[in-house]
Amino acid sequence: MSVVNWIRKAGKNEMDDRKKIEECYRLMYEGMVNKDEELLQKVLDSSFVLVHMTGLRQPKAEFIRSVLDGTLNYSSARHQHIDVNEEGKEPELIGKSLVHAAVFGGGWHTWRLQLRCRLKETDGVWLVTEARASAY
Numbered sequence: 001m002s003v004v005n006w007i008r009k010a011g012k013n014e015m016d017d018r019k020k021i022e023e024c025y026r027l028m029y030e031g032m033v034n035k036d037e038e039l040l041q042k043v044l045d046s047s048f049v050l051v052h053m054t055g056l057r058q059p060k061a062e063f064i065r066s067v068l069d070g071t072l073n074y075s076s077a078r079h080q081h082i083d084v085n086e087e088g089k090e091p092e093l094i095g096k097s098l099v100h101a102a103v104f105g106g107g108w109h110t111w112r113l114q115l116r117c118r119l120k121e122t123d124g125v126w127l128v129t130e131a132r133a134s135a136y
Contacts, residue, residue, distance in 0.1 A: 022082050031043065033075065037064055051131070072101070092118055093115075112136050114134050115132065116132040
């Protein structure tokens with residue numbers, strides 16, 4: 001294989017991974033909005049933890065339970081910007097989304113929510129291992 005073809009192939013695979021990583025982020029939000037336990041189980045790694053703006057850390061099972069029972073209640077997410085950095089062992093995605101939610105008993109608000117996510121690939125499937133929330 002020529003160097004040019006190798007570079008093209010590498011670039012295509014990188015783009016495919018970038019799209020898969022972005023789709024994983026979108027599917028995570030879809031699972032949150034639709035209270036879809038099966039989807040959340042599929043896109044979140046068993047090691048997943050959500051770090052809230054307050055510093056509260058929720059492991060996967062607790063996070064999913066909070067989504068399902070309405071402690072974390074999401075009605076919509078409009079993604080404004082998604083950036084993927086594939087350098088290093090675990091890629092990082094920074095997503096900025098307008099999220100309409102009522103959380104921890106508070107009222108409904110539209111949050112300018114940034115999630116800084118770490119992901120890993122297992123057998124060609126990307127999974128979120130960590131999400132750190134902040135405002136933007």
